[in-house]
Amino acid sequence: MNAQLEKQILSQGMSLENAKEQLKNFKEGFPFLPIERAATIGDGIKLLTEEELAHFQKTYPEKAKQKEVVKFVPASGAATRMFKDLFSFVEGDGDISKSKFVDKFISQIEKFAFYEDLDNTLKKEGSSIREALENKEYKRIISALLNDSGLGYGNLPKGLLKFHKYSDHNRTPAYEHLIEGWMYSLGKDNTIRLHFTVSPDHEPKFKSLIAEVQPKLEKEYGVKFDITYSQQKKSTDTIAVTMDNEPFVEEDGSVLFRPAGHGALLENLNDIDGDVIFIKNIDNEVPDRLKQTTKEYKIAIGGLLLEIQEKVFEALNKLDLNVDESAVSFAEKVFTELLGGILPDSYQVKSLEEKGKYLHHKLNRPLRVGGMVKNTGEPGGGPFWVKEDDGSLSLQIAETAQIDLSNPKHKEIFSASTHFNPVDLVCATKDYKGNKFDLLKFRDMRTGFITEKSKSGRDLKALELPGLWNGAMAGWNTVFVEVPLITFNPVKTVNDLLRDEHQ
Structure with missing residues (x-):
């Protein structure tokens, strides 16, 4: 690595060690995920009963009033791909x-x-x-x-486009997120906290839009909105390389760095100080007439998260107090029944002390509950059981690219998958002593992606960090819940807005 390259790497806010690791990843590639089986209803995916839904509608709002609740919305991507066909038409001969x-x-x-x-x-x-x-x-x-x-x-960006018509006004997704936030993100101090990750170019427009509607909504709903923003950090950009895995040097002699996908937003999430953090993509919003189901299930997964967290904290406190049969048995029950964890064979031969230490390590992690919808053929990730280094099984969201489809067994597992990840998450990122976890410590750097792109007519390889809800959360404790398909209505192309769900 020459001095000029080192200087540029350091000016990015990246360490030389990190850069060397990235170059190594290009040369060696990433291993496929060791999936064991697809998560299905009753085996990794929980189906909530009517009684459970009703229970959480009662318990969650009261608990949430004591918590810092934040709605985290990735919103930085431009909507260019939404209009791909329209761009092609304009650039073509105009024959409709x-x-x-x-x-x-x-x-x-x-x-x-x-x-x-x-x-x-x-x-x-x-x-x-x-x-x-x-x-x-x-x-x-x-x-x-x-x-x-x-x-x-x-x-x-999609967040600033008008998506939905109403009788006296029209709304952007950013506006819809404020309304939806009021439905389930009301926390301490009668405040609804939303955090948008935006690009620097678009932040003023987001602020201008929010300033237009915020006073009206605060007056109408009798609440306060606390809206914050952040940008994807320059230090999370990754080095681009040539097809021969050498740093891609531009005409001016500088090395090309590229944004590293949504996994880079783990740094932004890590900066959020909240007790309960909902994560939902910017374009997955529906008009008010269809929001009720979303509200009920958001409240349900939030309520489930808090109930599980209470038991996890109880188990950790008991283990701190005394590693006896009772404390270990309770911790085992929380790990296997509430979190659905599967212990390795080696666990059974451990001493009581070793079991307590092992369970403490397994329980003291960030926690997430993820809504999963039935698979309707959408491209993207799904829920799987994955074998960990210690022999235990954990629940993970895996993208298609992480699965070795040339392996007949893995292809069969992938084909048997019944559910799809709509990015419907609620997270708890503080430990049982009230301290924030360092989320970067729970990321599996072996789950990155290498993609092929081009710049100035030259082919290149780009590196994406482990996806935000994939490898970036690989070390979290995870519970999956089936949510209705009506809660998943993304807008991938402009004509998706013509679907009944967006009219």
């Missing part, structure tokens, strides 16, 4: 008959919440959307939506 996607977009354009804004933008140029449609000026309409000279939707 060649694209069913664009034809659907144009033929139902009045249904979009941004229709009025787009119409006003076009009127400033001289004619309305209706007139542009009559003249078949489809490129002009789409360009006005995407380009910075118009609405600029092609370069804005």
Whole structure:
């Protein structure tokens, strides 16, 4: 590693040791996840009864009033991919008959919440959307939506796009997250705390949007909103390399560093001081008419988290007091029954003292409850039982890329998977003594990803850190709960907004 490269690495806020580890990962790759079987109902995924749902609707709100509750929303990504087909159309010959996607977009354009804004933008140029449609000026309409000279939707983050129509106003996902936060994130001091991770370019626009609606909502609901922001840290960017695994040097002689995926946000999550932290993606929001089910299940997984945490803390305190048969038996029960942990064969031959130490180590970890929806063929991660280094089994969320599909056994396990990860998490990141865990210590760095990209016409390899809800939380205690499919309504393309769930 030459002096210039070392200087640039240090200026990134990255250690040389970390950089060397990244270069080593490019050369050696990452191992596949040692999955044992898919988590299913009754075997790693809990199905809540009507009685349990009703119980948590009562217990959670009272407990939450004593807690610092935070809603953590990753919101930094640009919406560019939402409009991929529209960009292609504008760059092409403008023949709408060649694209069913664009034809659907144009033929139902009045249904979009941004229709009025787009119409006003076009009127400033001289004619309305209706007139542009009559003249078949489809490129002009789409360009006005995407380009910075118009609405600029092609370069804005999803959180700032108008998603939903209401009788007297329209809402962005950021606005919807505030409403949803009021439904289940009310904590200490009658305050709803939301934290958005945003890009530096877009933070002023987020603040401007929130400033518009916050006073109105505080007055309407009789609460306070505490909204905070952070950016993905520059120090979490990773080195890009050539296809020969050498640092990718740009024309100006500098080495290329790239954002390392959502796993980089573990640092942002680590900075949050909260007792209960809900995590939900920015685009998974529905209009008010469909929010009730989401509210009930968010309250339920929050209530379940707090009940399990109480028992975990009780077990740890008992082990601290005295490692006797009673304390070890209680800790075993909490680990295997409440957390669903599976002890290794080697556990049975340990002495009482060793068992107590082992269980203390296993229980004293960050805790999460994750909602899982039935698999409908969506691409992405799912819940699996994974073999740990000590022989125990733990519940993990695994992405498809982490599974060796060339291995017949693993392919069969993957095919038997019944559930999908919608990113519906509630987390507890403080220990039984009230101290914050250092979440970086519970990340499995062997679960990163290597992807192939290009820059300035040259191929390169990019490194993604372990995903935020995958390897970044590998060392957490995890409980999975089935949640209804209606709670999962992401917007991957602009035409997803035409689905009934977003109308």
